[in-house]
Amino acid sequence: MKLIRKQFDSLKPHFEKGGKWEKFYYAYEAFDTFVFSPNTVNEVKGSQIRDAIDLKRLMMTVIIAMVPCLLFGIWNVGHQHFLAIGNPGAAPGDKIWVGLVQVVPIIIVSYAVGLGVEFIFATIRRHPVNEGYLVTGMLIPLVMPPDIPLWQVALATIFAVIIGKEAFGGTGMNVLNVALTARAFLYFAYPSDISGDVWTYLGDATPVAGFSGATPLSIGAASLTTGENVVSSLNQFGAGWADGIFSFSNLFFGAMPGCIGETSVLMCLIGALILIVTGVGSWKIIVSVFAGTYLAGLGMNMIGANEFMLMPAAYHLVIGGLAFGAVFMATDPVTASQTETGKWIYGFMIGVLSVIIRVFNPAYPEGVMLAILLMNVFAPLIDYYVVRANKKRRLQRATV
Amino acid sequence: MDLVNLGIKSIFVDNMIFAYFLGMCSYLAVSKKVSTAIGLGAAVVFVLTIIVPANWMVQQYILKESALTWLSPQFEGMNLEFLQFIMFIAIIAAMVQLVEMIVEKVSPALYGTLGIFLPLIAVNCAILGSALFMVQRDYTLAEAAVFGTSSGIGWMLAIVALAAIREKLKYSNVPSGLKGLGLTMIITGLMGLAFKSFIGIAL
Amino acid sequence: MRQSNTYIVIFTLITTVFVGGTLAVTSILLGPQQAKSIEYDTKSQILSAVMQLSDEDDVLGIYDKRIKSLVVNYNGEEVTTDSKGQPLVAEKVDVSKNYKLSREERLLPVFRYMSESDPNKVEAYILPVYGNGLWDRIWGFVALGEQLETMKGVSFGHKGETPGLGARISDDPVIAERYQGKKIYDDKGKLVSVSMVKGEKGEPLDEHHVDGMSGATMTGNGVNRMLMEYLTCYESYFKKVKSQRMAGL
């Protein structure tokens, strides 16, 4: 350890003011503080001790909460691959291998490109490299289809980091969730690679007879035209090559096609547990998203104008990326509502809007992503009114 | 039901700002504080509600081909559509003036909040744009009224949300070249991205 | 002086007269040219269903030579005057307005594309179609062969379909090509139209289906609905033409 420290110490003067690499100080700082917690002490006046937490550790906690989703996702990509080519009995090792081959490059591209942009901006704009990207860099791969072209991942990352974050002044300032911005970018820029039958990685193999790359959401949306009962369509789906793939229990467990990290509600709930226990993610938001979704689902049942509306409300909770969005996207402290009252409204509206978009907007069955983006836009307004209520209370108190 | 649908469509889907970029000048200039944004937004809703149906009348009974037959059958086939722009803009300007005067008389309180924004509105492209779209899309009078109001609401929603975001961003360290207009553009673009969730919604 | 009411009124009057006069004169002078432009536009759209037009082509000339138009109603009868007794011109019929009416009330233009060698022989029937895509309205022209069985060509237009997905119906010439030669009646003589399937396989399909557009199923459905609806509207006319032809033989 001391040896490494010495290396850093000997390099440090070059990066400090007047050093030959002065420009790159913040790049150096990022590496240094990554390896060693800095030796800075508190100022003479004010708090003399500080909580042991820092942004890095906070972000690390979120990443750890995502690990179950990631691991499951890697296995699932392989599993879906073998299901689709008619070899469901393939060895777990093979499945994981296929998954790794598909997923790891996406993660590498996401981190390499994203951090690259961060370092360039840190150097040009002379501000510290922020840890925020640690989480974003992991979220981006998890919301991508398994066979997304890598250049698109790179492009989306660049767009999201520059336009979605750096333009606002960096971590903590952005208005829209950066990972969702990346996904929305792809969704609108290259729609053919992120919608339709892209959720199963096939590679060069020919799919088994009867294979369909549909997702539960597309089945739901299709029911609008076919008028078939959604639940029975879901239960019948996959007959012959993947029996019961969309049964309720499997929808919950998550061994089905979808974005790399978002298929399994179970894994998302484990993540949610980690976030809630550690207090890093707001339980209010998670709970209110689920509540909003469920209640909106019930409301739809009551209207019941078509088959998709009649789908039992509980299904809304397990199909699509709702759980993943609720746990990892909606809780992003920067873009969520920042007042405690606001969080309830914010989460609830995400849930309601998700269901509305799913049911009423045949073009975008994946309503969660757009619902969160939309509420990101309105979160400052919610906060504005919550803050105003606080001000009003103060003012009224004065006049009483 | 069709009217409700049209209303929702005009507020969210065919949003004046995100889909047609109309009324951008005042949208960019008057979105620094939520309170003023609400004032301007309300004024736009108010004026649009009056002006779109008013222009509908003008279009229907004066400008359209053979529109003047209600005066005398000899006007059959007469087409005054080349006067459309000038008539519309004149009506908008006159109406705004009138509204200003009436509001000042009837409700000084309302005038206090809306008054300063009303003159701004005559040159707000969202107003003229709505009038022209109304003609292009061949709305009925009821549709025109709904369209006017909900276009205004959509515009108001956009400017108020933007103002809240900009208030929040007061504290951030934005690259200097992007300060103000540039960043507002980016925010508007990203807001448009989020608003896309409504595109295609049909009730 | 400049602020007095009389002055303002006079100034306003002069301005109004000047502006109105200028505009009126322009409008009258440009009127014929405008009418011609609109005519050119409509006619080239109609022709594009059966032929590739280039800028050099004398659209109006070709049109005059090759197209004979008429208007029919839902029952397949030719209509020559509108509700007010004015003579009807097929090119002036507003399809979008008629779309709002019930099928039975619609005026349905037919543009007959005559053979170059025999001006009395119909080579294709060009029919306007209109409907809703995923986002907004879509429209186009469908050309049927002289037997009114197969599609000779289509041309579509759209207002707001997703670029790269649904927008391909007008941007991507491949889509229109797919319709060529497809049959609209099944073996039993029932009108089944031609439908676009879900998903893009890149494989040839049977004679009633065309390959879909990846990621644009909803637009495809819109096109399918539009074709089916309008072919149904014209079905009586088809029957009539066929029976006349039989009788003629």
Next chain:
Amino acid sequence: MGKFIRIKKGFNINLAGKAAPKVSSLEHADTFAIKPTDFNGMYLPKVLVKEGDTVKAGTPIYHDKRHSNVVHVAPISGEVVEVKRGEKRKLLEIRILADKQVEHINFKKYSVSEIANLSADDAQKAMLEAGVWPNIIQRPFGIIADPASKPKAIHISAFDTHPLAPDYSVIFKGQDQYFQTGLDVLKKFTSGSVNVNVHTTSEISSVFSQAQGVELNKFSGPHPAGCVGVQIHHIDPVNKGDVVWTVNPFGVIQIGKLFLNGVHDASRTIALVGSEVKEPQYYKTYTGASIKNLIEGRLTNDHVRIISGNVLTGTSVGKDGYVGCFDNYVTVIPEGDYYEFLGWIAPTAKKVSFHRAFGLLSFLAPNKEHKVDSNTHGEPRAFVQTGVFERVTPMDILPTYLLKSIMAEDIDEMEELGIYEVVEEDLALCEFVDVSKHNVQQIVRQGIELLQNS
């Protein structure tokens, strides 16, 4: 009848090195110092003595140019040895070489009945003259009360919830009579109530519980329940235009002593606490005692940070410094100027944290006493609102918004968000828990100064 208020939000930082309830007397210190920097909002202190002058306890040393009637006096008798100035000739401290025996200036003594009949003006005059006035701190702003102001209430927090805070029943033992007299005098200044706020969870010292003629309010819950700002917020909040006074118990007692004994009595009991102190306990000395004298031979090692006051709001004074005039204790913690390999990720139960983020296990053993050093544990970053500020601020105030409005220098917004209700100590916990490592207390003071100067 007083109120009972239950505080739920907050956090008790459980540190090692609590003082044992043992009071020793200290060998007489060489020097004492009085520091204008202990007072907020000091405009320009004007020194009234020269180096070499001899002073008695109660001799005026300096006053603020803007408030020349509020004099600050010597706590003990002796010779002025140094008038220390810093950058831009800012007056830092005035050191007095103390006599072995403290000589007092004799002010007028009052009997209990005289006090009862004393007018507010006369009482004020006596207090100003004897230099006990600076004990009265006014809200908003947390500055020395303007003698011309009329407070709507007076608040006295009779307990301290800061980490390692001394037990008031030890340090104010036997001062019942003076405390009561102090209250009687203070009551003259307000038409509103005088509130004495006590904590329910520890045994209330009779000094406070027997107080007569005041509102006795009871509080329960974690820190910052003991901060007087929090208490005011729950009893009778400060609105724009309001003025309230706060006095700490030492100040009340000093006022009482002035009227009963006719002297400026700066003798007090202070505690030496913290993980680096061999035997944390209480010592008898005077206001402004030198640190050197206090710590000599009582620390376990040399690499320490010596804080006058507590670890949240105190000032690092160094070995050559002096105890601040409002501080009842000195805390000694390890200096944290070390690098730690992968310190941001390594799991640890040793570091204390309000959070339970990955690897921070201190929450598992809430009763364990922690040894905490002065390391920042991270680098300053942009504000990320994790909602944690709200969880340690038991007031109907939105700390993050308030802080941001201060940073944006938006005065209207600050007023509306409640800047009048807070001083640094009320939001000190925010500074502690902040993941972005902002200097919250500095920001608060900036805001207050902005407001004062506007």
Next chain:
Amino acid sequence: MSTEVAEEKVVKKSEALFSKRRKKLVADPLNEDNPITIQVLGICSALAVTVKMEPTIIMALGVTFTIVFSNLLISLIRNFVPNRIRIIVQLAVVALFVTLVSEFLKAYNYPMYKVLGAFVGLIITNCIVMGRLEAFAMGNKPYDSILDGFGSGLGYAWIILAVSFFREFLGSGSILNFKVFQALGIPYVNNGLMVDSIGAFMILAIIIWVQRTKTGYVEQ
């Protein structure tokens, strides 16, 4: 009053047709005082029509025509316009020229007329036009007003042309409808976002970013 006029005449005589001041009238709006990126005017139409370059060129010409001639006309009658109704007179003059543009377009380029739709009419409310009339033409001589209008028009034109260039190039892979990538044989996937309105905001924001960083203009 009369002396002022006399003075003006003297200045006029000594001033060259393209004096430095007059060149500045044209050159300033191109960059340092650009109507779109610096003065934040005329954004509406700058964004709406820029999907392809062709309609953008038409729009740019239309706006430039309108500014130049309305500037000229208003400048000619500036001494006769009653102050109370000057805004409405300005609007009428603008509307006149916009209608002319629209009528001509309808007659000679009908497909473009359809593409631009309502946006031709919206030139009336393009704040650049009104802004120049109010700020310049009302107080300056005809020739200067023409130059000023021309400069503003060009400043507007190059920005929207730049926006449309990127939008068409990235969104449709073509320049002026010429399929560049196809011609070069490079496989290119069109970026749908660029065809969408969102692309316009982004491109304009980036142009503003680059342009303001270069000119060093910072908005307060």
